Amino acid sequence: MATRSKVGAAPTRASTRTKTPNPPPTPPTGIKTIRARLPSKTTAQAEVSKTRTTGRKPLVNRANSPDAKLPAAKKVAGTRQARADHSLTAEREPVMAYLRIRPHLGDEPMSMPYLAPLSDTSVQMTDISHDGSGSSKPHIRVSTVTPSSIYKFSHVFLPETQQAEFFAKTTLPLVRDLLDGQNGLLFAYGVTNSGKTYTIQGGNGPDSAGILPRTLDVIFNSVEGLHSDGRFRPVRLYGVEEADPSDFLPPTDPTDEPRLAEVLAEHLSDTDDIDIDIDPTIIKLDRNYEYSIWISYAEVYNEKVYDLLAEVTEDTSRSQIPRSNTNAQLAHPLLLTRKALTVKPSPASDALDESGPGSAGKYIAGLRYFRVTGAAQAKALVKLGQLHRRVFGTLANSQSSRSHGMVTIKILRGHRGDRDDPSSLQISRLTLVDLAGSERTKHTQTTGDRLKEAGNINKSLMVLGQCMEVMRSNQKRLAQSLANPGRTDTRDVKRALAVVPFRHSKLTEVLMDYFVGDGRVVMIVNINPYDTGFEENSHVMKFSALAREVSTTVNNAPVPRVQTNPSKRSTVGSALPRAVTRKVTISSLLPNKKLSEAHLEVLEEDEVREDGVSEEEDDEPINPLVDALFDEIEDLRLRLYEAEMRCVIVEAETREDVMKEMEARMREIEKTYSQRLMSEVERNERKMDAKIDMLHQAGLIGSPQKRRELVEEGEKSGEIEDENVEIIEDSDESALSEASRSSSPLDGKGKAKTQLELTSNRMLGETNSSAQSEIEQMTEEEGSVEDDPITEYDESDDYAPLAKAKSRPFKMADKAVAKGKGKVGNPTAGTGRRSTRTVSLLEKQIKDLSLLEDGTGGTDDSVTILPNRKARAVYGGPDVVFVPGKGDLDTTKKKKR
Ligand SMILES: Nc1ncnc2c1ncn2[C@@H]1O[C@H](COP(=O)(O)OP(=O)(O)OP(=O)(O)O)[C@@H](O)[C@H]1O
Structure with a gap:
């Protein structure tokens, strides 16, 4: 008593x-x-x-x-x-450590809780982002926290614990001590939104x-x-x-x-x-x-x-x-x-x-x-x-x-x-x-x-x-x-x-007096197990484990x-404004x-620091070196903390920069590809135009009347060049067979080119030398592509449509011409056959496409059909109809590809 x-x-x-x-x-x-x-x-x-x-x-x-x-x-x-x-x-x-688990609130997003109570005094914390197979989901930073740990407390309060019960078990003994003349300290520790304020102050509802x-x-x-x-x-x-x-x-x-x-x-x-x-x-x-x-x-x-x-x-x-x-x-x-x-x-x-x-x-x-x-x-x-x-x-x-x-x-x-x-x-x-x-x-x-x-x-x-x-x-x-x-x-x-x-x-x-003096210390650890901050909560748990091992009596x-000399005060403290x-x-x-x-x-x-602080109140530190070392440790920890924070910010910024750079590169690549595609299209169009020009200048495109005139003219000029006839005659069959293989009238630089030159010379005579040189030029431009076999044209060249139309119509035309003229070996007839064949081929293509109104394949002489835009620009007039040729359609397909 x-x-x-x-x-x-x-x-x-x-x-x-x-x-x-x-x-x-x-x-x-x-x-x-x-x-x-x-x-x-x-x-x-x-x-x-x-x-x-x-x-x-x-x-x-x-x-x-x-x-x-x-x-x-x-x-x-x-x-x-x-x-x-x-x-x-x-x-x-020891410091008493009580764990209070916060209930899930209705308006919060529901997730897997990472904390499970094992008994009245222990809980297990498991990182739910860890799949248990040793590999964790990608994190911003590799965590030093172990994925699963068991923590012990003086008591674990489950989410359904009421405020009255919690008070009676944790705080009432302290109130008893207080009225009995004892000191006591209670502090609530936990991450944001874990329920500290609710525990200390309470909520708005009844009994809260x-x-x-x-x-x-x-x-x-x-x-x-x-x-x-x-x-x-x-x-x-x-x-x-x-x-x-x-x-x-x-x-x-x-x-x-x-x-x-x-x-x-x-x-x-x-x-x-x-x-x-x-x-x-x-x-x-x-x-x-x-x-x-x-x-x-x-x-x-x-x-x-x-x-x-x-x-x-x-x-x-x-x-x-x-x-x-x-x-x-x-x-x-x-x-x-x-x-x-x-x-x-x-x-x-x-x-x-x-x-x-x-x-x-x-x-x-x-x-x-x-x-x-x-x-x-x-x-x-x-x-x-x-x-x-x-x-x-x-x-x-x-x-x-x-x-x-x-x-x-x-x-x-x-x-x-x-x-x-x-x-x-x-x-x-x-x-x-x-x-x-x-x-x-x-x-x-x-x-x-x-x-x-x-x-x-x-x-x-x-x-x-x-x-x-x-x-x-x-x-x-x-x-x-x-x-x-x-x-x-x-x-x-x-x-x-x-x-x-x-x-x-x-x-x-x-x-400090509660720890070094006489008093009971109670620590309440608040935790919200639905919070995403597993790592932070792990730190809280570790802290509580530490606190439980401290005795306070x-x-x-x-x-x-406290040091007398203000200059010796903690640098952290003195840095405050x-x-x-x-x-x-x-x-x-x-x-x-x-x-x-x-x-x-x-x-x-x-x-305000009063100058009149007595010596008694303002003792020298027990060990200035230790004191300085603590300052140093604290300073280093703060710097580490700041550095960590900077790292996170830099990482986020770097990620953003890399994303931006990737996007820019993708745009660049897209641009380059579309440019290449466009230039390819233009190149093809130029080729096609050149060929049309060539054919036009060769008189292979136009009215049947003009074609007949050209053929006749060719026949006449053929009679003059006897020497060459032999060559043509010798090569006629092979030329035909070549033509049957070739995809294009311009195919091949060697024999076909010679043949073309000869044919052109015969057809147009010396007066048409400029056209010939243009053809030569174009032929050279086409380079090795023209030497390629037919199959390659299918993939890479606009000659492909013509090549596809190759042997059969060609042969039929051939036969027709041969019948009509009765001179298979005549070079002029051969040239005439080639011209006729090409024209027939074009006409057939047009016919196939049912582009002519009467379906007869060009009986109406008043209509000139130009198969591409440039030709239309050059030769277009009110009576000229532009019809996309098969090649044009293929070009479109290529564009899409
Ligand atoms: N045991 C509980 N039962 C019902 N609701 C709770 C409980 N604990 C906390 N809450 C509710 O959770 C919310 C967050 O709680 P509180 O404000 O107390 O967190 P805190 O840890 O103090 O956060 P901060 O550190 O940010 O102040 C509040 O709406 C509170 O009413």
Whole structure:
């Protein structure tokens, strides 16, 4: 059973503090500072630690202290020794890690969950993108995360777990401890959208209140009728002062500012539902005690700490008066100013004792605590803090928490009989932290301010992980040395323990006392198994596995102190700008589905470092080299993180560039092919034109009358050239057979060419020499193609139609001519036969196509049929009909191909 202590009596920690020679920091004028009694940590600690497992811890006073009867001089030394001994022997309690699996929400896309509960305490995480065959689907980056792992927790809460049950199992023991004089820390950790805020604050539906409102309910249910008069208030980490009347006044509501009220009206509309969901749990308390309950709400944003219950006012000196018009607001947004608060080491005078490490905790200087006397009042304060959090932009542009929100409840407990003795007061605190989402920025395309935010979020979470890691390894080493007491001196081991890097981030700096001091730590891991962030969630799981291996009862690690020389401060911290103005847009959907937006400018002033910091408060680091190395590690990690992000961006850009280049190349190839196709078509057309010209000049195209004249003329000229006749006669049969094989009248350079020349000479005589030379030229142009066998023409040349028409019509014509003239061996007759054959061939083709009206194959002399466009251009007239020849059709086909 706990009893009260009296100032200056027994050497409990509280009484020892009262004898401290170090003066506490100067309190505000008119306020008397008193050191409150703290959760015991001296000789009674071992007992306390043991009883903690049952959830209760008796208070200690000098009467029941083992040191009570020792002389004063020995008391401090005795306390120190006891403390040192205790630090080695006390029962430790690991950080409790609870996993809460978020249910699937109706409006979200459904996918395979990658997490499966195995038991009440373990889950298996499997990368569903991994097919199990050893090959994974293509990822942007090869993941270092194993595709399947089993993780253990203190308890696993399934998606259907209700808020009340969750609260009872995870937080109620902490509330019990709080009312019993113990400190406690609870933080929710998880990626964005995993349910942290829902767990801490709650939802909108019935019975959906989170652990924070339930904690407030249980506290006020339990202390009903046990409220003190609130003459004293908590200050710093462990101090107590006489209360100021302003502590009882709630902070100014931002809506008291008319312009802000206009902007924020709709955001305050849901404050009426505060009392709907009330947790009825009551903890039975000793009715000899009185309690005063104090509440604060801070946020760590961009590595700065802000008071969310500080008054929000518009800085009219710097901003212009906004108008209700939205565009005008955009042009002249409201300018709100807030100041970052300094995190200071707790003065030794407030500390557990003067012996050293107990004073290592830090507090947020200037953070206001408000006294609350009812759950509704406390909830209203929390709501106000949330509103400020929203106003100051951390929730403005997206629905994601970009800051770490910390609500701290402090309880001053005193015996009814010692109302006037502040040193008899006990002070305990419980902090509930809603951590910012631990997402990896590459998945959210974060840039600019958001990138900086994300960097700081990740930094603070990373440092928290580092602290856990170091604490765990320190504790392991210490445990080993205790297990083998003969081998190494435990004091040497303690000296060699690594420094825990709490001060490397504001979050850990503020929370360090919970880890190194006396308090229970609970970690809630929130997970959304339908989220695509398997890798991120794996990191969360690993973090929780690490946390579970850390014990929090014993202060066994050296704690770094703040350095006096500002130049020695962390480069990361000093790189922060002194005053930052951010533009904030608050948007919400009104009940009538209309979007309402408010535009604000937030000026964030840096914390003011007071020059008058006492030496005691501003110790030199224990080991500057270690400190510098931590800075270096942190810096390197940040750079690695940034480099990773740059890599992802570069990769995305490269992919886009390659795509563009491929597209350009494809277009180029397409263009080249179409050009080649066009030139091929033109070439073919030219060839065809040349042949038509040639045939025309040879008189093979035209009216039958003209053809007859030409034939006759040829016959005449044939008689003159007797010598050649023989040649023709000799070659006639072979020429015929050649012609029967040849696809074209122009086929072959050798014999056929000679034959053609001779024929041309005979047909046209010397007068037609120009035409002949043109034919020669064309024949040469055609080159080797003309030497090709018939079959090749089929594929590559426009002579093909003629070649296809080859032997049969040719022979028939041949015979006809031979019959009519009766001179097979006559060269002129041969030439005439060739001309006739060609003409007959053309006529037959036309006939085949039924292109002539009468189907007789050219009985109407008045019609000239020109088979291509150029011929039409040259010879066209009103009486000329253009009919696409077979060759033209073939050309079209080629084009398509
Ligand atoms: N246990 C639950 N039951 C029902 N709904 C839930 C539960 N947990 C979360 N939700 C819903 O899921 C959504 C996301 O939850 P919440 O906002 O709490 O995520 P968060 O982790 O806080 O995200 P952020 O870090 O981005 O702030 C909300 O709509 C919330 O109401």
